[in-house]
Amino acid sequence: YADVWRLMAHERGSLHTDAEVDAMIEALDIAKKKGLCRHTGFSTHDAKWARKLIETYPDQLEMLCMPYTIISRQAEKNSLLETLQQKDVGVLGIKPFASNALFKGDGSPNGPDAVEDDRRARQAIRKILGNPAITAPIPGMISAHQVDNIVAAIHEPRGLTDEEQAELNEISRETWRRLPADYQWLKQWEYV
Secondary structure (H helix, E strand, O other): OEEEEEEEOOOOHHHOOHHHHHHHHHHHHHHHHOOOEEEEEEEOOOHHHHHHHHHHOOOOOOEEEEEOOOOOEOOOOOOHHHHHHHOOOEEEEEOOOOOOOOOOOOOOOOOOOHHHHHHHHHHHHHHHHOOOOOOEEEOOOOOHHHHHHHHHHHHOOOOOOHHHHHHHHHHHHHHHHHOOHHHHHHHHHOEO
């Protein structure tokens, strides 16, 4: 069995008919009832569609895989994060490094900025783990060194000092400026 089976449908909910979504949810129900998975959920890059699915299928959707970067924060009104917490939906945050725009260098373990990039990665993971609405970040890692660095972040304090938070705020502004053209859509996830 799979611990979590998640749907990965088209990006924008409007690309699926209600009948197609109902069929996907029914497939999740069947898989869970047959013991093929313990939990069910979905992935999306569309916050409005995520809210619609969570509110429409609260018994079937137990987790959401969505973008959540160091720049993301809870919206003051109509927060998706608040809805997810109220519905007890786990959240896996993808793109925590904002397509590597977080890094001073290119994020590679052997690059000239590797020490600084590693430190920034750990700070980002600590900040995201400090948000009780996020179950876990999912950073893209391509080497054992990067895995070890993320494990090191887990062993560091979750809360950031005032100095670290101020520095991360500046890094966040820099990250937005460095965001690649094909990742500008991440800006839609600033307030969640």
